[in-house]
Structure formats: C-alpha cells, structure tokens
Amino acid sequence: MLRRAFNICLFTALLAGVIGFAPQLATAQDKTLTVFAAASMKNALDDVNTAYTKATGIRVVSSYAASSALARQIEQGAPADVFVSADLKWMDYLAEKKAIKDGTRVNLLGNKLVLIAPKDSKIGNVTIGQGFDLAKLAGDGRIATGDVKSVPVGLYAKAALEKLGAWQAAAPKFAMADNVRAALLLVSRGEAALGIVYETDGKVDPGVKIIGTFPDNSHEPVIYPVAAVATAKPDVAGYLTFLRTKAAKDIFEKYGFSFLIRPVS
Incomplete structure (x- = not known):
C-alpha cells in the first residue's frame, strides 16, 4: 500500500510538472516571426535574420516573392508579422486597407x-x-x-x-x-x-x-519600406528595431543596398 501511495504521489507530481511546463513549451514554440519580403532582398535579409536569431533566439521565417503578390496575400489574411516592399505603392496599398500597424512604417533601404x-x-x-x-x-x-x-x-x-x-x-x-x-x-x-x-x-x-x-531621374527612387502587419505578434517590435541597427546596416550595404535612415544603437 505504501509503494502504491508513493507511485500515485510521484505520478501526480510528474503530471503537475508537465502541466506547468506546457505554457513554457508553447511560449518557446511561439518565438517565431514571419516576414514577407520582396524577392530582391533574399540574400541580404537571410543574413540579417540569422544575425537576429543568434542575438535573440527568435526564429525568423521569410517568404520571398513580388511585393504585389505578397501585399495581396496579406490583404487576404496571410499570417505575416512584417512586410518589406520593393516600392512605396504596395505599402501604400496595405496602409489604405488598414493592414499595417500605424507608426511602424519606415523607408529602410534604397537600390538602383x-x-x-x-x-x-x-x-x-x-x-x-x-x-x-x-x-x-x-x-x-x-x-x-x-x-x-x-x-x-x-x-x-x-x-x-x-x-x-x-x-x-x-x-x-x-x-x-x-x-x-x-x-x-x-x-x-x-x-x-x-x-x-x-x-x-x-x-x-x-x-x-x-x-x-539607369539614370536616377528616369524613374521614381527605388525605396524599400518596412512595416509591421496589423496582426503581428508583440515580438515584432524588437525585430523592426534590429533592422535599423548598425549590424543590419552593415549586412545590407555589403549586398549593395543603401541604408536610408540613421542607425539605432
């Protein structure tokens, strides 16, 4: 009887531990951000994301395609946290649809x-x-x-x-x-x-x-705006800040992008 009582207590303790650990496990699995970005950004942004994950432990999953296709997917409810467009038009489009968070948008990069x-x-x-x-x-x-x-x-x-x-x-x-x-x-x-x-x-x-x-005056400036999607996870704020750091700037410039803002520390 004593052994049976001990086993019941042990099982109860283990069960309580598992139940107590479950929220922590779920939280760890939630540490993922999804970025929808213009196809031209792939090489540079992959390196930036690797650096961000190394610094924070938060994994970044990126989906690369034409800005037009990504914007329409976000409009239709695709589960993205961040949108980076290769032009202002498609970011404006999502802003008009109330699909990005006010105050998070910034013109980050330039190209030729x-x-x-x-x-x-x-x-x-x-x-x-x-x-x-x-x-x-x-x-x-x-x-x-x-x-x-x-x-x-x-x-x-x-x-x-x-x-x-x-x-x-x-x-x-x-x-x-x-x-x-x-x-x-x-x-x-x-x-x-x-x-x-x-x-x-x-x-x-x-x-x-x-x-x-092509001469700069032959077309509108090539500008890459970035913003948080309206349904983004809270962790997105840290990622957007990282995109503005000198560490990110150095990576983007290595690939030939121009950095349009003053880096944050």
Missing part, C-alpha cells in the same frame, strides 16, 4: 535599376540615356524583367524606358516574370539576352554581368 546580360554575352558596357535604343541592343533576343503592370521592378523599368523614349520599340521583346529573381534567372540561363533588375540582384548572380545603370 540596372541592365544586365549573361556573363558570356558579347554585349559590353553601355551608357543609358535619352534616346537609348534598347530594342536594337537586344537584337533577336528577349528582355527580361518583372511584370510591368504590377511587379515593382517592372514598374520602374517601364517608367524609365518611357522617360528615355525606348519603351515603344522595346515592349514587344519583353519577357515578363513573376518577380525580379525569376527575371534574373532567365538572363543567367541565357534564355533572355538582356534583363532589367536591381543592382543588388546583378551582384549576387555569377551568371550575369551589369552592363549599364
């Missing part, structure tokens, strides 16, 4: 628009200016960029070419991709003779070379 070709292409460096004949430069080949109706890089590209007087002749040669990394891949594989991507994309793919940079 460039013209690329396959690494082994015979096309050399070009000066991009008024009257630039992109159609002639492409010859019989295709020109890859994002969808010019919705994907930020495509919107920037079309605006620049219209400003330079090159859009009408070049338009039939365009191969529209779902996002900037898909356009980059078309050029890297040699499936497109030229591509219009961001400078940071041109630098990370060894299969391409940058042959020209």
Whole structure:
C-alpha cells in the first residue's frame, strides 16, 4: 500500500510538472516571426535574420516573392508579422486597407535599376540615356524583367524606358516574370539576352554581368519600406528595431543596398 501511495504521489507530481511546463513549451514554440519580403532582398535579409536569431533566439521565417503578390496575400489574411516592399505603392496599398500597424512604417533601404546580360554575352558596357535604343541592343533576343503592370521592378523599368523614349520599340521583346529573381534567372540561363533588375540582384548572380545603370531621374527612387502587419505578434517590435541597427546596416550595404535612415544603437 505504501509503494502504491508513493507511485500515485510521484505520478501526480510528474503530471503537475508537465502541466506547468506546457505554457513554457508553447511560449518557446511561439518565438517565431514571419516576414514577407520582396524577392530582391533574399540574400541580404537571410543574413540579417540569422544575425537576429543568434542575438535573440527568435526564429525568423521569410517568404520571398513580388511585393504585389505578397501585399495581396496579406490583404487576404496571410499570417505575416512584417512586410518589406520593393516600392512605396504596395505599402501604400496595405496602409489604405488598414493592414499595417500605424507608426511602424519606415523607408529602410534604397537600390538602383540596372541592365544586365549573361556573363558570356558579347554585349559590353553601355551608357543609358535619352534616346537609348534598347530594342536594337537586344537584337533577336528577349528582355527580361518583372511584370510591368504590377511587379515593382517592372514598374520602374517601364517608367524609365518611357522617360528615355525606348519603351515603344522595346515592349514587344519583353519577357515578363513573376518577380525580379525569376527575371534574373532567365538572363543567367541565357534564355533572355538582356534583363532589367536591381543592382543588388546583378551582384549576387555569377551568371550575369551589369552592363549599364539607369539614370536616377528616369524613374521614381527605388525605396524599400518596412512595416509591421496589423496582426503581428508583440515580438515584432524588437525585430523592426534590429533592422535599423548598425549590424543590419552593415549586412545590407555589403549586398549593395543603401541604408536610408540613421542607425539605432
């Protein structure tokens, strides 16, 4: 009887321990943030997220795609904590839908628009200016960029070419991709003779070379705003602060982004 009573007490104590531990276990499993970010940010943001996890123990799961696609997913209730867009338009879109938290939005990064070709292409460096004949430069080949109706890089590209007087002749040669990394891949594989991507994309793919940079005044500035999604977890505040630190700045600048704000300590 004594042994039976002891076993019952032991079981009760263990059960109480498990019950007491359950909330802690759930809390640990909840230490995850989900970031929806423009495809062009993948390499840099992966490194930033690794540094953040190392510093805080909070895991970051990132989903990369065109800003347009991500914004629509967030609008439809996708479980994201942070949104980083490659242009102001799609962040404005979510702000109008009340889908981001007031006071968390900041214009974090800048980029440049460039013209690329396959690494082994015979096309050399070009000066991009008024009257630039992109159609002639492409010859019989295709020109890859994002969808010019919705994907930020495509919107920037079309605006620049219209400003330079090159859009009408070049338009039939365009191969529209779902996002900037898909356009980059078309050029890297040699499936497109030229591509219009961001400078940071041109630098990370060894299969391409940058042959020209579009003038800043040919299109709206390439700006990456970041904000917390309206349904974000409380931990998101620490992550947004980390994105503004010098540690994050150094990583972003290593990949070619410009840091648009004063770093926080």
